[in-house]
Structures are given as C-alpha cells and as structure tokens.
Amino acid sequence: MSEPTALAFEDRCLSLADIDALAAGMAVELQRRGVGAGSRVALMSSNRPEFVVALRAIWRLGAAAVLLSPAWKQTEVGHAVALTEATHAVGDHPVLADAMPMLSLDDEIAPRDPEAAPDPDAGADAVFVFSSGTTGMPKAVRHTHASLAVAIRHWRDALGLTAADRMQVMTPPSHILGLLNIIMALDTGAWIRLHRRFDIDAMLRHIESDRITIEMAVAPIALALSAHPRLEDHDLSSLRYIMWCATPVTQSVAEAVTARTGVTWVTAYGASELPVISCNDLQHARLDTVGRAVTGVGIRIVSLQTGEVLGAGEEGEIQVRSDSAMAGYLPDQWTAQAFSDGWYRTGDVGTLDGEGWLRITDRAKEMIKVRGFQVAPAEVEAVLHGHPAVEDCAVFGIPAADGEAIVAAVTLGHPVDTDELADLVADRLASYKRPSRVVVVDEIPRLPSGKVLRRVLRERAMGAGAKSGGF
Template sequence: MSGQSVLVFDEQKYSRDELEALADALASRLVRDGVTAGQRVALMSSNRPEFVVAVLAIWRAGAAVVLISPAWKSVEVAHALATTSPVYAIGDNPVLAELMPMLSLDESVTCSADTETFGEPDPASDAVLVFSSGTTGLPKAVRHTHASFAVAVEQWRDVLELTERDRMQIVTPPSHILGLLNIVTALESGAWLRLHRRFDLDTMLHHIEVDRITVEMAVAPIALAIASHPKLESYDLSSLRYIMWGATPVTPSVAEEVTRRTGVGWMPAYGASELPVIACNPVEGAQLDSVGRAAPGVSLRIVSTETGEVLGTGETGEIQALSASVMAGYLPDEETAGAFAGGWYRTGDVGHLDDGGWLRITDRLKEMIKVRGFQVAPAEIEAVLHGHPGVADCAVFGIPDPKDGEAIVAAVATSGSIGEVELMELVAGRMAGYKRLRRVVFVPEIPRLPSGKVLRRELKERYGRTSD
C-alpha cells in the first residue's frame, strides 16, 4: 500500500492506511469470534506494531481494551482478569495464554476484502482499562471511556505542541497509560513514531540522532541513565525540541546535568492513570521545580488533608483536579467513591499552587512519614541526597518507631565511595532535626515501577525492621 510511513519498528514501516486496513481485518476476526460492543478484550503484549493494530481493532469492534503489563506474573495476571472479566484475549505472552484462550499476535494478520464495516464507538462506552500503580496493594483497574480518553489525547497534543512535523520514539511499556497516550496522540497528530522492543539507552540515543527525533519521553530511571552516560556528548541530540519528564517530580540536579552536557531542555509534566494530563510546563520557559500549570481543560485546587477545606495560594494540601478527561471509575466499583470529592479527582499527591498557577508537588499523601506528629515528605530528603555526587539514586521511607511514631530510613544506590555517617550528616546539616535519617541502607538499585515510581512498600518489607 502507498502512503508515507507513520510507524516504524526495526526495518518495518507502516503507513496510516496500512494500520487502518490491518485494524479492520483484525476487528473483523474479533467480530467473527463473537466479540460484541461493550465487552472487554485483554491485551498482554510487548512493544510491537501488532500492539497498535490490536488496540485499534478492539476499538473498531466496539469493545474495551484491558491493558496488562507484559512484566506481570501469573498471580498478577489472574487478578487482572478476575477484576475486569474480559471475554477474549490477544497477546504474545505465555502467561496470559495459560489463563485463557489467546489469539497470538505472532499469527499473521493480513488485509482482506472480507472485512466488516465499522462505525464510531459510543463515546460513553469504555475504551481502555489500565491498572493503577499498586504500590499499596493489589492494583485497581482504571476505566476510561472513549470520550474521556479522546479529551486526554487532545490535551496531550496541546501541551506537547505536537504536529505532523514531529518525530517520536517509544521505549516505555505500551501497557502503561503514558505509553498508550503517546502512541495514540502521535497517530492522531500525524507525527512519525518509532517503537522499540525494549529500553536500551544507547539504542535510544542513537535513534535520536539518526531519526532526528524532536520529542523524547523520559521517566526518572531513563533521565538518570542519560545523565550518567559516559559518552553522552558523542551523540548528536540537536534535533530534540525538549525531553519530557513525567511520572515523578523532576530531580533538578539530574535534569541540569543532561542540559549542561547536551544543551537540551526539559518539559516536566504531571498526570495519573486516572487523569492522564493534569499539568504541564510550557515548551518554552519550563521551571524544573514545578510540574507546571494546569493543562487546558483542567481545573486544580488544594484542600486540607485534615478537614477537606479548600486552601489558598501557597498553602500545602492534597492536589485535586477536575477535567472531562478523568476516569469513569475503578473496578472493583466500590473503590470509586473514595477517589472523588464532590466530583474532583483526589490525586493523593501533596503540594501547593503559587500566584502564577505553578503547581509544586511535595509528596504522596500515603507516603508521608509522621515523626513526633510532624509530617515529613520523603521527596524533600531525597532531593538533598541526590545533591551528593556519590548518590546515583535513592528513596526515603518510614518504619515503625516506638518513641517517635516513625523513623526515617534512606535506601541509597551509590556511584562512588560514600558512607552512612556522611549521608546522615548531610541531611542533618540541611534539614530540621525531626527530619534526620535514622538509618541508611546501601542497595544495588532502587526498585521502581516501569513508570519510574519508587516501590516504597517493597523497601519497607525488605529493610523495615523496627528502629532501635
């Protein structure tokens, strides 16, 4: 088929017409196999073009796609299936195939004249179900309708200032909301897109240079890897308009190191599975200590974590957001009510707004450490630790303490010679007494989700013995 390529994978190239024809053919197969509008289809796939075709096909058939991480094990996948009750499964993962009949993505899907004619899906029907981070327990399924996800795509295109002239690459998992959002937004904008099988830093940097990538996406582990690359200057990254930093607040020292070595600036952004685009820095004039201003079509407010009262400018509390791109709810259904306060989505993040509308996040509500009645934000201490040249990565968490309520522990991955006392003195010299470190544990790496979020629960289970 003719047409300019919009999607590239290894040496394979696909035009928009080819993707549409393949999606029609697969959607026709789904309909013949009994999939009907309103049902759910599980998709557990590696990063590959067939993932894109499968998503488009499921939507054409009027069904909702249940995105399951290819990294999940049998127990996690079984929980996802029990939560969402899909009637059909597509993928390339043997774990899913063991749990229910699965149409393999390795089967050839060919364009055919024998295809159905598909209309637009009902905007109010579910489009995609993704799973929340699950850092505090079993993951919940987040339901987005076609209407809410379409608004999220429009908001993402607006804040990225994405056009048909842009060129992107996807190295993060497609089963995460950001991966899906990037793919669909690129296709809707007419941008050029390369998919990679997996993340490899040198491959990513090489393709920025040879493909003349204009917009790069990064989460914290990728940003850390770029900043510490010994031969970063050997790559020509001049085509980049910016690098987007998402999933976690920016670590300024890491971002500034990349800019110093490459000349490329950053665009911090803030979203969640439940509300994909909450706030974003402008393409020009980003502030690294802020996740930006509210995205178009999003309203923000800060409320007291104690009383729920709406707070004023500069006051710190829970961040809440209102937008047409917010999720329809969770599965199980009973989890939904607690996610909203009078229609406002409760992010669970703590922060404040300044006079200019810039939003700054200080921590996760559930991750705040209580020491002698004081609230301590792990991110505040992590920022100090990151400033030490011997700290490659770190995470701070609380453990039970009979005297103080909780004691503060830092897990640190080092990039040089460094000792516990030195780090404890560093924090003690910069922060209030109740924020002092009780213990430092040195680890090979900080456990994180693919999105970059720290698995503090895992650290607590591994190193959370009661303080002396």
C-alpha cells in the first residue's frame, strides 16, 4: 500500500517518506560540504518541495536555516549573510549564488534510506527570519526549536487544524506565515499544496479540485478574490473559512467575498518575533478585532507614557508573553529593548476589552506594511540618500487598498526625475520596497533632536491639497 500524499506541487505528489528520503540525501551532501551542528545555512528558495527538503536536511544535521526572501536583491542578501555569519548556502536564486558558494535546489539529489536522526536540541537555533525595524536594514529574528514548536502548536490550535484538513500555500516560505503553515501542515498530517507564486485563478481552481478546507489570504489575495469577475463560478463549498493574515481586515472586502460565496472569514494577529498572538472564534468571528489571546499567550496593554499596565478599554502599547517568543535579534543590541520584564513589545497600539477582545488602533513603530511585508523607512531612505541630487529625504506609508503605499518626500540639490529615484530603490531593494510616489518638498519637518515628523508628512500627503509633484 503506497504512502498517502503529504505535499503536492504542480504534477508531483510526495509522501512524508519521500520527503524524509530526499532530506536524508541532501543532508549527506551538506555534511560533505562541512555543514554540522551549530552551522548556519542561508536558504533562499521559491515555494517548492525542495524548500521543505532543504529545511529538514539542515535540521537533521543540527544546523539552523537562515531564511532569505526570494524577492531580495544583492544588498539585502549580503547584509543578511554577514549579519547571521552564514557559512553555507542552499537555494535556487542567482543572487545568493553570487554572494557565496551555493548548493542548487535544481541539482538532482539521490534519496537515501532516512536513518533515524537525533531530535534537535530544543534550545538550539532552528531558523532565522527577518523583520524590518526603523533602524535600517532588516534584523534577524532568532527562533529555537522550542519556540518554533510552541508557535506551531498555537497556530494549529487557533486554526482547529486536523489531519483531515487540506491547505494550499502561495505566500513566500521565508515569511513566518508561509513557514508556519508548511511545517504545521506536515507535522499535523494535513494535506498541503505549494504554489510557486500567487495566482488568483490557480488558487480558485485548486480550492475546487483539491477540496481545500482552510485558505490563507493576505490583503492582495483578499482584494483579488473580491474583484474576481467569475468568483461565483467556482465551487468553494469545501472551505471551512478564509483566514485574513498580516494586515488589518478591510471589512468591506471581506463582506463582499462572503456575500458572493457564502464563505466566512477569520482574522488572527502575530509577528515574526512572536508568531501567534490572537485569533478570532472560528464560528463567530468579529472582524473589527484581531480576536482573543490564543491559549498559552498573555496580552497586556501598557501606557505609552509611563509603561504602567492599563485597564480594560484603555489605549496603549500591546505587549505579549509566550514560550513562542523569539530568543532574540541579530544584532543582539536590539534584543533588550524589544522586551519589558519578559513581555515582548509589539510596538502596536490598541485596546483590550473586558472580554479579552483585542483591537489594534495604531502602530508605534514606523514600519510600512506593503502587501503583508514590512518595510523599514530608514532602509529606503539610505538608498535615496545615495543619489547625488537628494539632499534630504523621509519615507512613510499612507493607507492603500492592500495595506499601505510607500511615499518618499525628498529635498533636491538639483532637478531629477522622481521616477528615477523610485527606480533606484527598485534596483537596490526588493520590488515591493519601491515608493509608489516620490514628492519634492522644500524641507523635511524634524524635531530639534533630528527625528523626522513622519505624521506631519503623512497628513500632508493625504490632505486634499496634495499635488502630484509635491505637497
């Protein structure tokens, strides 16, 4: 009797035994190249079975995976490799191959009989994922096998996932959401299909043909669903719900999809540093909130001025405590300020009512959320400052249909086409970090300390008087 399919990809179907045999074969090759316990291996891969194989091979050897976004350019990859001191690389992207010797995922790996591998040390590093901060290039978020296991358990419980469920993943595996979904599904015995990239028609077709039971949707996916002209032509009756992730819910979009399909939505809240924080009730979701704390996670609201713990309904910073919290950042200098007495400081502002419903009202941090990805203003500013025409600049986000749009305000020493400045960012950084608008201003408003008044710029950009060339 053949093993049941655990993972589908295009026309390939792999069982867990197939995956383990391929991982054992890749582990032999990685070991031959010098990978061992404690090694850090850069992994830059599109969404494909070989990503899963490589991750398991790395873990079989007691090494940690440094997960690089497949959208990154040379600057970002070089920074990440140097920051984590990765010594080896596996992937399918030429940008990584240019940075260091790389085992290609396109090379044929001979499967091997997977001898039992020792369980990894719970306290050892498992993965490094990346989270942008206001200080510039992305910080590495360090998760141990123990913290990752707790996060997976919390996500499974929040979703009510069982071995009978069927999922598909279109989000990048380097992102904490894609990573959790893949590991959790295989660990639970659920069926999963991977897709190289997001395609709305393929998504709808496979919900129908694969009888998908849980669908994940970041904002662009939700928008594509609501705008699809033939949405009603697809049989989506297998879906238990659609989970809205990574950005606050746009209720009008969610309600439009439900009205056309009958499928309801659930929303959850998490961060790379503490992946699963809260989730709505699966049967009676309230989309004006991000739900209640999942079992095993504590949430408190503290004053932005004094740090004092606040009461029900009072607005302040959302802080979270859980065994799923990261072990720390690289550079480590940022770790201490990310916590307060063991509570992770999310940087998000919100309220917690008397029944435990959490609402997010603002973000204390200045990251810009673009289609579910976090963009650090300072990272984009550093590129713009490199242009000889730019004397000063500030980057900020304004509301957009799929999250936020990046706007750059610049002061110039001599005239330059603003599209040239936006293209410079796209050339140096991932394409989603390209400003949607570059506006020329007389000066960048700052406090006496030098801190940019981004809120002032944001209000000007959103004001009725904003013009295409400036504001």
